[in-house]
Amino acid sequence: xxxxxxxELSRAVPEPAKAPAPGLWDARxxxxxxxxxxxxxxxxxxxxxxxxxxxxxxxxxxxxxxxxLACGLEYLAKHVYRYETQHPPLARAMTAALDLMDRLITSxxxxxxxxxxxxxxxxxxxxxxxxxxxxxxxxxxxxxxWLVGATTxxxxxxxxxxxxxxxxxxxxxxxxxVAKTGKSFSMPACLVVRIExxxxxxxxxxxxxxxxxxxxxxG
Numbered sequence: 001x002x003x004x005x006x007x008e009l010s011r012a013v014p015e016p017a018k019a020p021a022p023g024l025w026d027a028r029x030x031x032x033x034x035x036x037x038x039x040x041x042x043x044x045x046x047x048x049x050x051x052x053x054x055x056x057x058x059x060x061x062x063x064x065x066x067x068x069l070a071c072g073l074e075y076l077a078k079h080v081y082r083y084e085t086q087h088p089p090l091a092r093a094m095t096a097a098l099d100l101m102d103r104l105i106t107s108x109x110x111x112x113x114x115x116x117x118x119x120x121x122x123x124x125x126x127x128x129x130x131x132x133x134x135x136x137x138x139x140x141x142x143x144x145x146w147l148v149g150a151t152t153x154x155x156x157x158x159x160x161x162x163x164x165x166x167x168x169x170x171x172x173x174x175x176x177x178v179a180k181t182g183k184s185f186s187m188p189a190c191l192v193v194r195i196e197x198x199x200x201x202x203x204x205x206x207x208x209x210x211x212x213x214x215x216x217x218x219g
Contacts, residue, residue: 097168097195098161104200105156105172111148113141121199130209140203150216151176167194178215185215 033040100119107115117137126140127133135143147154153176160171170191177184189207193200 096198097163100195100198100200101161101168101170101193105158105170108144108148109154109156111154113145113148116144117141119200121196121201124199124201124203126203126205128205128207130207147176150179152179153177164192166196167192167200169193176215181215181218183215183217185212187211 104116104119107113107119120137120140122137124137124140126135126143128135155175157173157175158170159173160169162169168191170193172189172191174187174189175184176187187207187209188211189205192204192206194202
């Protein structure tokens with residue numbers, strides 16, 4: 001009797017439902033991604049970099065710089081804006097002003113006095129704080145000619161170069177070696193430059209000329 005009731009009770013209790021078999025995602029894809037996630041990410045980034053690099057010859061950041069520079073020079077030199085008016089002129093004018101500064105500094109480093117002259121207006125004024133004199137074109141070029149002759153090498157370490165209203169501002173350290181003594185000096189300076197019609201019309205130079213004195217001293 002008791003065994004009969006036990007059999008009836010066992011039949012009444014439902015069997016637990018079987019868990020569904022894992023699908024493709026859980027069984028194959030997810031474990032694969034978890035094991036190789038880093039490798040897949042690196043591979044995708046490498047493919048992206050290669051695709052970007054493949055566009056450099058056509059879409060590089062500098063492929064159209066010459067036309068922007070030309071537009072900026074036109075705006076500074078002629079005060080007109082006709083070459084290509086799709087973009088606003090101020091950024092292009094800034095680029096042209098900073099390019100002129102780069103040409104000036106590169107010419108001094110190379111000892112190219114004619115190159116310096118081409119950056120200056122014939123009516124340029126160059127003022128320096130250490131003597132308080134305002135020099136004209138010829139006087140300014142004589143100073144640079146002396147500097148080029150007195151040093152065997154010159155290098156400008158530009159720490160700041162920005163466009164300002166009407167021109168540019170540059171902070172730098174001039175590193176040079178004196179020809180007679182072989183000694184070197186490093187002279188911090190600041191230039192405030194006014195630019196009109198694509199040439200420099202005024203420079204205000206701030207420096208401590210005494211920094212050079214020990215390098216020129218014999219012995």
